[in-house]
């Protein structure tokens with residue numbers, strides 16, 4: 001919280017050309033949820049982060065650069081419809097869906113994407129405490145560029161060796177990292193790009209997703225491998241989210257676990273709800289945000 005609060009209250013002088021409405025442009029903390037692997041839980045993590053940050057009292061913008069698939073965009077549209085139908089006010093982010101350029105020439109497409117993203121980021125950053133970005137499970141130019149904007153990068157991975165292999169290849173005997181894989185190379189390239197922009201390094205957090213309580217042998221192995229990779233590729237490891245129905249059943253109403261009371265949903269709180277809430281709380285804690293009780 002302190003980190004975000006400090007950023008949100010960054011002193012703004014009226015002579016600074018990047019100050020609009022008394023706020024410093026670029027003040028928002030940019031949190032990108034990314035992984036080249038499809039279906040690893042990016043959109044699920046993004047919506048939970050957005051609502052968690054809103055419920056912590058922060059102003060939040062969201063960007064969907066997986067706008068063709070549009071999971072996050074539809075999640076938020078469902079949320080708006082649900083709130084309108086019930087006549088309740090649910091906290092909402094300012095949302096932007098950003099499509100890739102449709103220009104035929106690669107150079108023109110890249111320059112168009114660069115310019116549009118810069119404009120969107122500047123507009124949103126000046127008016128919000130945090131910007132959460134959902135990205136597609138592939139590496140196109142817009143996705144790569146978006147990573148360079150990340151103050152914090154959160155990478156959910158399914159709890160499996162196949163997903164881990166997109167981060168790095170580890171010798172199964174010695175547990176030494178043999179080589180980086182496509183996604184850690186993408187992050188490395190964007191870390192360099194960010195350094196050229198003179199911005200502070202990306203705080204990269206890897207989180208396991210859909211962890212099954214019964215799968216203890218696999219879980220232990222994955223945990224050890226993740227720890228080996230974390231030293232080599234400089235990421236922090238979040239405990240992650242368990243495999244829980246609650247994380248996948250609320251899309252049609254655009255809700256999350258953190259909305260149940262306000263949405264008037266009378267579900268008896270199960271152990272799984274309590275555990276899931278705690279998982280969201282821990283992830284927010286890791287980015288310096290305290291969720292109220």
Ligand SMILES: Nc1ncnc2c1ncn2[C@@H]1O[C@H](COP(=O)(O)OP(=O)(O)OP(=O)(O)O)[C@@H](O)[C@H]1O
Pocket residue numbers: 037038039040041042043044045066069071135136137209210211241242243244245247248249
């Ligand atoms: N912790 C979880 N427990 C149970 N189901 C989950 C969990 N996390 C994600 N899911 C489910 O897994 C599927 C993939 O999740 P999601 O759409 O968030 O992944 P994604 O990385 O955004 O996928 P894509 O790469 O296609 O954008 C969805 O059906 C989602 O509801």
Ligand SMILES: [Mg+2]
Pocket residue numbers: 042043044066071072134135136
């Ligand atoms: Mg998605």
